[in-house]
Amino acid sequence: MIRVNNLNKSFNGKPVLSNISVSFEPGKTNLIIGRSGSGKTVLLKSIVGLHDIDDGEVWYDDVLFNKLDFRGKKEIRKEMGMLFQGSALFDSLTVEQNVRFPLDMFTDKSDEEKRDRVNFCLKRVNILNANNLLPSELSGGMKKRVAIARAIALNPKYLFCDEPNSGLDPLTAILIDDLIKEITEEYAMTTIVNTHDMNSVMKIGEKIIFLSDGIKCWEGNNKEILSSDNNTLNDFVFANALARQLRITLSQNKPGN
């Protein structure tokens, strides 16, 4: 489990996150949603320690992560996997070398064991016969899947995904969502996904927190989100034309109308 208590973060004196408290449960897909610039990525990067927080606490199970030194953080980070918005695959390495990288760095497995693990991870994300391709030769969806394969290579306890669907067509986005949900359940990981894609919210949002201007405005799940009275949340959820129509239909069907 990951817990965040009273987290504050500012850049050059400008507050970006104010007093965020939330817990993320293991075996569930936890979503951080909000408009662009609401502080989702800053929160995610603060949780993983890529940003130093101004004050507050970030707990990984019973370890106070943000007070650890570099070596202490390193130990926790070996249990993390992260999927970045732009995939962040290493340009100069092939698909196989990318997935193999954490195994080379942190395990003493034999070459054969590493190769087996790489092939298992690539098969798990449905990437076949692409071991020797460079990231520049892959499509956007394939890059995301290879990045997921790399993230799960060391069997992490925590998986972080920063806008995994950005730049993907709706069908590929659904595939990536399904994959994240399946992997989370399969390995009982604590997964945190940053997104503003409502398809993802409705499909995999087992726990959702909504950020607006750096403040946590709402917490719930995908079953509760459509019936919320929070106006800021509703403006976000029903932002597109189809959703607006749904909102009208829902309000017309409310008892008493």
Added chain:
Amino acid sequence: MLRFLTQLGSYFLLLKKVFSKPEKPSVYYKQTMHEMVFLGLNSVGIITVISFFMGAVITLQTAYNTENPIYPTYLIGLGCRDSILLEFSSTITALILAGKVGSNIASEIGTMRVTEQIDALEIMGVNSASYLILPKIIATLLFNPVLTLISISVGIFGGWIAGTSAGVITSEDYVYGIQYAFIPYYVTYAIIKTLFFAFIITSVSAFQGYNVEGGSLEVGRASTKAVVFSSVLILLFNVILTQLLLS
């Protein structure tokens, strides 16, 4: 002034991170070998071409400036040898490498920064500064002296070809000149300077790339800064080292 001190502090903090204990020496060894090919071996061509013509021009200019019967012609060979040994093969080669290797290092690391590849390394628990920069520093420290020795040899050879082809000196006089009053310490001096310059080029360029914030425009700026700062520091340390080593 404050900005300069902040940058200087950040540079030394980065170096502290770079020289911390590597996670897995075998991975660093492979990376160092790769960098020796990429940064060192791939520079042999340009160093050879430039050194050849540098030696040729030095010989011809020395010849035209010493056209006097009281000067023995073998002095042309001697002048060419000492110019190449003392200055050209270490300093000019370093300035060329600052342009070629320095901009390459800054843009490579800078691009990794803006595309979150460095963040990906950090998330895995890898000391990104050490993993990315230490093999480059070791590779250039090991290989740049080889480049300097190649430059010295090719430069002197270029001088011989140019001098004899232009008819300004005979082959025997040139060979006598390059052997005359030879001080072996000059080679050591050139190597010591090369080691300092190699460290400056790699560490300063890596610092510029590692601290890029923004996008492709900033990567380009970092690359330019890497070349400018490395070149200025090379010239500054050239004066300091010359005074320290030859006085």
